[in-house]
Amino acid sequence: MTVAVVLLSGGLDSTTTLAYALSKGYDVVALTVSYGQRHSRELESAKAVAKHYGLKRHIVMDLDLSFLRTSALTCPDVEVPLRDSAEGIGDDIPVTYVPARNIIMLSLAAGLCETEGGEVIFIGANAIDYSGYPDCRPEFFEAFEKVLRVGTKSGVEGRPIEIKAPILRKSKAEIVKLAKELDAPLHLTWSCYKGGKRACGHCDSCLLRLKGFEEAGYSDPVEYEAGP
Numbered sequence: 001m002t003v004a005v006v007l008l009s010g011g012l013d014s015t016t017t018l019a020y021a022l023s024k025g026y027d028v029v030a031l032t033v034s035y036g037q038r039h040s041r042e043l044e045s046a047k048a049v050a051k052h053y054g055l056k057r058h059i060v061m062d063l064d065l066s067f068l069r070t071s072a073l074t075c076p077d078v079e080v081p082l083r084d085s086a087e088g089i090g091d092d093i094p095v096t097y098v099p100a101r102n103i104i105m106l107s108l109a110a111g112l113c114e115t116e117g118g119e120v121i122f123i124g125a126n127a128i129d130y131s132g133y134p135d136c137r138p139e140f141f142e143a144f145e146k147v148l149r150v151g152t153k154s155g156v157e158g159r160p161i162e163i164k165a166p167i168l169r170k171s172k173a174e175i176v177k178l179a180k181e182l183d184a185p186l187h188l189t190w191s192c193y194k195g196g197k198r199a200c201g202h203c204d205s206c207l208l209r210l211k212g213f214e215e216a217g218y219s220d221p222v223e224y225e226a227g228p
């Protein structure tokens with residue numbers, strides 16, 4: 001069995017990506033990074049999802065990124081922007097952008113993958129219904145694969161680690177449909193940036209998620225404070 005590291009945040013996208021990796025028969029090591037995100041509620045979701053699948057290896061690591069003080073996700077002084085509809089999301093890079101987050105996450109996953117003799121890293125990035133983050137675009141992943149080819153032992157020895165982002169070019173509705181096909185435990189996931197008891201329904205992440213469920217023709221099993 002080929003070992004794959006799956007970056008698991010506990011949200012809709014990474015849970016669907018995990019379900020996909022398992023459906024393809026990979027021996028999965030899940031990696032969840034607790035980086036001081038405001039929505040630390042998603043860590044509980046990541047643990048619940050890993051438990052749901054009975055993953056033998058789920059690494060939850062603490063990494064204090066609170067010094068990244070320009071991001072609404074890591075700095076309590078920066079407000080998470082709220083809006084009434086998904087219109088306009090992705091036009092500009094929003095303050096929920098965490099500086100270099102996917103470079104950091106993929107670097108950690110690469111170290112783990114090489115240690116475990118793995119060949120693949122799965123990441124639930126999406127470049128269609130997304131917030132406009134530069135590190136969620138196809139050209140970033142292509143460039144990072146190049147980094148792995150030249151910057152790791154496995155790479156220079158001819159066994160480069162591959163990055164798979166199976167939902168990169170899917171709409172949120174297509175992601176929801178894929179998750180349903182794979183019977184992913186969507187009721188356990190958490191996408192809201194705010195991290196209260198219930199999802200807020202007004203942050204970009206909630207709005208994109210709600211739009212995806214609506215367009216896919218399903219109701220979202222998580223509870224919301226208020227819909228858009």
Ligand SMILES: [Zn+2]
Nearest residue numbers: 192200203206
């Ligand atoms: Zn929200």
